[in-house]
Amino acid sequence: xxxxxxxxxxxxxxxxxxxxxxxxxxxxxxEVTEKxxxxxxxxxEEVRHTLANKSRAGFTEDIKALLKKYGSDKLSQVDPKxxxxxxxxxxxxx
Numbered sequence: 001x002x003x004x005x006x007x008x009x010x011x012x013x014x015x016x017x018x019x020x021x022x023x024x025x026x027x028x029x030x031e032v033t034e035k036x037x038x039x040x041x042x043x044x045e046e047v048r049h050t051l052a053n054k055s056r057a058g059f060t061e062d063i064k065a066l067l068k069k070y071g072s073d074k075l076s077q078v079d080p081k082x083x084x085x086x087x088x089x090x091x092x093x094x
Contacts, residue, residue, distance in 0.1 A: 009085070042083040048075055050090055059093045066090060 051063055066089050070078045078086060 042080070042087065044075065044080070044083070047078075047083050047087060050087055051075060054090050054093055059090075062093050063090065 055063055064073075066086060067073060067075065067078065069089070070082045070086055072078045
């Protein structure tokens with residue numbers, strides 16, 4: 001199950017990269033800049049709030065495992081470019 005989830009994440013990343021490359025090749029690049037700015041707009045406070053809510057709901061150990069997946073024991077050490085993926089993983093916890 002974890003392997004399938006990882007393959008899906010890789011697939012989504014590849015699709016995103018392909019779209020960005022197509023935009024760069026066939027436009028003036030404005031669309032890519034706007035997309036990049038949108039991704040960066042996820043703030044650590046939003047991620048922290050979501051993690052806290054899930055932790056209170058009983059998912060503390062799952063959250064710790066996800067933080068390790070992103071190379072850290074603390075949210076403050078997670079690369080901001082990973083916030084969107086981390087949020088998706090946390091929101092998928094059931």
